[in-house]
Amino acid sequence: MTDAYDYDLIVIGAGTGGNGVARMAAAAGWKVASIDSLPYGGTCALRGCDPKKMLIGVTEGVEWARNMAGNGLEAQTSVNWPQMMAFRRTFTDNMPPRIEAGLKKAGIATLHGQARFTGPDTIELNGKPLRAKHFHIATGARPMTLNIPGEELLTTSTEFLELPDRPDRIVFVGGGFIAMEFAHIAKRAGASEVTVLEMMKRPLGNFDPDLVAMLVEATAELGIDLRTEAKVMKIEKSGQEFAVTVDTPGGQAAVTCDLVVHATGRVPNIDDLNLTAAGVEFGPRGIRVSASMRTTNPAIFAVGDCADSGPNLTPVSANEGRIAAKNLLAGKDAHEVSYPPIPSVVFTLPPVATVGLSEAAATEKGLKFDTHFEKTGDWYSSMRVGAKQTAYKVLVEQGSGHILGAHLIGPGAEEQINLFAMAMGADLTANQIKAMIFAYPSYASDIGSMV
Numbered sequence: 001m002t003d004a005y006d007y008d009l010i011v012i013g014a015g016t017g018g019n020g021v022a023r024m025a026a027a028a029g030w031k032v033a034s035i036d037s038l039p040y041g042g043t044c045a046l047r048g049c050d051p052k053k054m055l056i057g058v059t060e061g062v063e064w065a066r067n068m069a070g071n072g073l074e075a076q077t078s079v080n081w082p083q084m085m086a087f088r089r090t091f092t093d094n095m096p097p098r099i100e101a102g103l104k105k106a107g108i109a110t111l112h113g114q115a116r117f118t119g120p121d122t123i124e125l126n127g128k129p130l131r132a133k134h135f136h137i138a139t140g141a142r143p144m145t146l147n148i149p150g151e152e153l154l155t156t157s158t159e160f161l162e163l164p165d166r167p168d169r170i171v172f173v174g175g176g177f178i179a180m181e182f183a184h185i186a187k188r189a190g191a192s193e194v195t196v197l198e199m200m201k202r203p204l205g206n207f208d209p210d211l212v213a214m215l216v217e218a219t220a221e222l223g224i225d226l227r228t229e230a231k232v233m234k235i236e237k238s239g240q241e242f243a244v245t246v247d248t249p250g251g252q253a254a255v256t257c258d259l260v261v262h263a264t265g266r267v268p269n270i271d272d273l274n275l276t277a278a279g280v281e282f283g284p285r286g287i288r289v290s291a292s293m294r295t296t297n298p299a300i301f302a303v304g305d306c307a308d309s310g311p312n313l314t315p316v317s318a319n320e321g322r323i324a325a326k327n328l329l330a331g332k333d334a335h336e337v338s339y340p341p342i343p344s345v346v347f348t349l350p351p352v353a354t355v356g357l358s359e360a361a362a363t364e365k366g367l368k369f370d371t372h373f374e375k376t377g378d379w380y381s382s383m384r385v386g387a388k389q390t391a392y393k394v395l396v397e398q399g400s401g402h403i404l405g406a407h408l409i410g411p412g413a414e415e416q417i418n419l420f421a422m423a424m425g426a427d428l429t430a431n432q433i434k435a436m437i438f439a440y441p442s443y444a445s446d447i448g449s450m451v
Contacts, residue, residue, distance in 0.1 A: 026107045046092050201229055
């Protein structure tokens with residue numbers, strides 16, 4: 001490194017898409033700095049996937065008791081919200097200092113504040129200019145702006161995960177991952193009124209419609225008021241109450257509640273970076289990157305939710321980060337990102353999982369396939385745990401026998417879908433999967449009967 005530069009590499013964003021790159025560069029002898037305006041760890045570890053699953057872990061106990069009532073289990077369950085949040089903090093409170101200490105041990109400078117580009121190789125941080133030969137951007141995503149009156153009254157998903165007490169009446173704006181998962185948590189935690197407002201004709205538009213219909217039924221049985229074709233027009237507050245005005249095919253309606261949660265989706269978190277000054281192009285989906293994860297400024301890379309690359313999932317950002325780091329260290333575009341079959345899960349109870357093509361997408365591609373679809377409430381694996389809304393839909397290509405897509409709902413779906421992803425990545429045929437011997441009885445042992 002010449003004296004003209006403060007660092008060989010500055011990584012902006014201390015989450016999954018950034019930390020691995022920083023470590024690889026530092027291990028190669030580079031002088032590296034990591035910057036984040038929030039505590040180290042990123043969205044998944046601190047404000048998303050992991051803390052959410054901690055809360056779901058508690059509410060699984062409620063669901064288990066509900067499903068096994070009358071089957072020999074006599075239990076009265078309730079959720080103590082403050083204790084549940086304290087349980088969540090046993091994980092999230094330890095992560096930032098642990099991650100930051102690990103980076104420092106690797107020889108990486110850990111800096112705090114909002115980075116802002118002032119030139120192609122310079123940023124400003126807390127009023128101080130910093131120059132680097134290379135930059136890597138992994139700033140993730142933020143809640144999208146809705147542009148409705150009263151938007152400032154919305155509680156973000158991050159704030160929901162930190163609520164000290166549980167409101168009794170909660171409205172979730174949106175019908176995607178966040179809304180459905182948080183609605184299930186809130187209802188099982190004892191909220192008397194939970195409402196989900198989705199502007200489209202059905203929630204979870206990227207998941208199989210037949211399985212989503214089963215989840216909608218399970219959601220209604222839980223006592224959640226799920227309204228579709230319901231567009232939020234404005235939010236007002238009077239005293240401690242909120243009034244949410246909703247436009248529906250039948251006219252306008254109002255929902256009164258104690259909390260309104262923003263759950264309509266997220267957009268790239270790049271507004272404060274001043275990317276234009278660095279010669280970095282971006283669009284609605286994020287920073288424009290090549291298959292090598294390089295931006296329009298050759299010295300700058302970007303990955304994860306802030307880039308217009310693969311699906312916005314934590315393992316994807318980690319994979320993209322590895323490609324970016326290899327190219328940084330090689331000094332050229334020696335590697336390109338390739339995406340294997342990527343599974344996705346909505347962690348409601350029951351969970352819904354998907355990997356590969358939907359029926360509509362496979363048909364649009366002109367593929368010839370057989371659809372294996374069955375409700376499995378009477379299968380042993382469902383009966384054993386008292387689960388009723390369970391099913392699978394697997395698309396098997398005619399001729400080759402390859403799995404084109406797999407779609408699951410029910411207990412164990414989040415693990416079964418990973419096995420389908422492995423099988424699809426290895427180009428296993430349906431007959432090869434049927435020939436496998438799994439441990440029995442297990443959720444995995446059901447897979448052979450699905451293909």
